[in-house]
Amino acid sequence: MEHNENFNSASCENLDEETLFMVSQTFKALSDPTRIRILYLLSQKECAVSEIAEALGLLQSTVSHQLRFLKNLRLVKFRRAGTMLYYSHDDEHVMDLLRQAIHHACHD
Numbered sequence: 001m002e003h004n005e006n007f008n009s010a011s012c013e014n015l016d017e018e019t020l021f022m023v024s025q026t027f028k029a030l031s032d033p034t035r036i037r038i039l040y041l042l043s044q045k046e047c048a049v050s051e052i053a054e055a056l057g058l059l060q061s062t063v064s065h066q067l068r069f070l071k072n073l074r075l076v077k078f079r080r081a082g083t084m085l086y087y088s089h090d091d092e093h094v095m096d097l098l099r100q101a102i103h104h105a106c107h108d
């Protein structure tokens with residue numbers, strides 16, 4: 001069992017159905033270029049929907065649709081200020097995954 005030592009520190013390493021589903025959903029979230037751009041922007045700063053749309057050249061309806069997807073997976077959160085919703089990222093693990101994947105895409 002020694003070779004498994006590094007995996008035993010976390011409590012959910014038996015890869016049951018629920019864990020497998022969540023892991024595959026996580027990679028699904030990161031498998032879409034638009035979602036990647038939104039998450040990367042939110043890794044840098046909190047943004048209103050309109051700011052995201054403008055920064056990325058997307059329709060607000062497209063941004064809202066993707067934010068709902070990401071919110072369901074608890075990868076983003078929002079706070080309300082008047083009629084405005086401000087979104088930010090909500091999970092450091094997935095932000096780390098995203099940064100690692102970006103570095104992987106860019107290194108030699």
Ligand SMILES: [Zn+2]
Pocket residue numbers: 103104105107
């Ligand atoms: Zn690499």
